[in-house]
Amino acid sequence: MKQNGVLTVTQLNQYVKFLLEGDAKLNCVYVTGEISNFTDQYRSGHLYFSLKDEKCALKAVMFASAARRLRFAPENGMKVLVRGRISAYEVSGQYQLYAEEMQPVGAGERAVALEQLKEKLRREGLFDAERKRELPRYPKHVGVITSATGAVIHDIQNVLSRRWPLAEIVLFPVAVQGEEAVPQLVQALQTFNRCMCADVLIIGRGGGSAEDLWAFNEEPVVRAVAASKIPIISAVGHETDVTLTDFAADLRAPTPSAAAELAAPNRAELMDTLMQTAVSMHMGLEQRLNDERMQLDLLAQSLQEGLQKPTQLCRQELSTLAGRLEDLSPLKVLHRGYSMVTSAGGGVLTDPHSVSIGEQVQVRMDKGTLFCTVDEKEDLHE
Template identity: 40%
Template sequence: MYAPDDPTTPSRHILTPSTLNRLVRDLLEDALPMVWIEGELSNVARPASGHLYFTLKDSGAQVRCAMFRPKSGYLKFRPVDGMQVLVRARVGLYEPRGEFQLVAEHMEPAGEGALQREFEQLKARLDAEGLFDLGRKRTLPAFARRIGVITSATGAAVRDVLSVMSRRWPLAEVDVLPVPVQGREAPPAIVAMLRKASASGRYDVLLLTRGGGSLEDLWAFNDEQVARAIHASAVPVVSAVGHEVDFSIADFVADLRAPTPSAAAELLVPDAQAIARHLRQLQQRLGALHQRRLQSLIQRTDHLLARLQAQRPQARLQRDRERLLHLRHRLAALMRDQSQRRHARLDRQHARLLACHPRLRLPLLQRRLQEQERRLRSSIEHRLEREQLHLKQLARAMHAVSPLATLERGYSILFDAEGRVLRSALGVAAGTSLRARLADGELPLRVCED
């Protein structure tokens, strides 16, 4: 409505609803930047346009929201009513109705986002306390005699660890210390087992491990008490939780983080084959050292003998000669005994390594290969029989529609002198030479006058 200005009042600015809506929209967008909001989905709708419309609510309020293409197409889950979500959105105004709304740019399930934030907060707090300092991390023993593996007794991780350790270093004693690795009961059980294993004094190193999973599945290894139990352990702790891309609080606190359970097993025990090669190299070096030392002793003995002979103290020379021979025999016997003991020890180590050799599996694999070859040949023979039967059926079908089959029923085909098939009697003059094709051969013909 228009009202004339009252001369006694200041001038008035009259706005249209569209102008007012634009002003409100500009004020909202300028005053409120991109925000994160968590709530429950309701009235979820996805029309043919591909846009996503929904209401985000909590116990005290609700707000309309929209997520336009292509943002709605990037979602990795299907939003449904009742789902708790975390939304990043711009605050705006839907001008046609003058309604306040949120324009969503990103959406994720609220549980995972909350866990990730809790993970980052705990990580920052423990890092500030010094639990992640590299200076406090201990070096793992080169040859661990006893290893405690804290994990689920029925998971795939413990099988991988035991398989790798038995193959690389059968001399190590490996104890599986079973604990639940997910759920509410997992953190206190892991803490209790860490303290018990550390206090026992039995183990040279402890391995805390489990297979891969979601953030919720791995959450027991992001527990603060578990982290402090690892930090307080009297023996080194290796953490191998999940896959290579998974990181947990336990990984940061442990003395060493391995990307997978199998990789942790390889880090904890040496390679028996490499040790055997090293022992052979040491044996060769020891033999060469003994040979050089014996040669040096012989040369020194010869030098002393020459000095004694030059002085000619016959009695003393005789005693020294006897003593020298005795020492030489003792030295040779000692070297033989020492060499035999080292050879015996190497033979025992070699026998133990052979017991783990893959050659023992070759007969089983050969039998399996023969069985596969027999089955393949049988399959090929069956396939050939089916193809031959199919080929015969095709031949019978082709013969049934062949012109030659028609000839066998008493029909013939006429050809002119140029070999073309005659389809009509019109235009064939008297005296024209023709050929008749029958089932069992050809006959020459000549057209006579009627």
């Protein structure tokens, strides 16, 4: 075997790498395939995976600098389109794809990222109904986080001045789109929660494209809304526009004007309610007074009847006793033909031995009295 041009393994791998990197077509390739063997567990932040189709597979790596630009989380089984370059890894002698950009196939990158973030926050409980708080019934201060120059703040002012002019509007002006929107929205939410200078917050903006509304889908904003101690009404875009901020807020309004209506009661309706309450209270008091009067009348009647019955019984008993006394009266006996003999001193005489011959006595009869002198006496028991 001739040994002319013998290469070491390292030399051969380096030559293959040189050939691959020297091919202009391989310096920028677009490859579509299904992710497999995905791992992101390295501290370096690099992503290692393979792209496969029905027949073949291709090893790939995305360095941390490129991975940080991804707006979604790659997963096994996800079909993606990858832009990168082909080169060889000298140590193993394998050629692989060095990915620089990646996006899902069949769905927009942002749409996938949005769904992944939504599911992540849902699992953390940020959208749970149990976390939702009731809005204050009569707010004194309504905080508004929106642009200072848009129509939103004017719509909110018009609605509140009509419905609940007692509330003071506290505006925290922010950018609602662009690079400054996310940090300013987060700062506004944190500032309101530090000073607690509002009873309820309205966060929102007018309508726009999905790109215009995207700041309200960003994770820092959604987490700041969920962490707020002050109840929040989300009013982003129009009724058909839905952002993650809507899920994290305590209440979602289809429009900023609707948010203002939800934030405060209607003064006219409240006055009607107060009038109805006053009338109801007056009627209730009248009814109670009538009921008490009827109860007093019943008690008085019962008391009168209770007093009359013992009195009547006493009268009847007295009448009976009077009749008995009358039957036992000596005068009653005299009326039947009997007489009563008394001494001069008035004492009743029943024994002949109690008087002397010649003594004056009185004989009481029914029609009058006889004054007599005792001439003779007789004892019936002798």
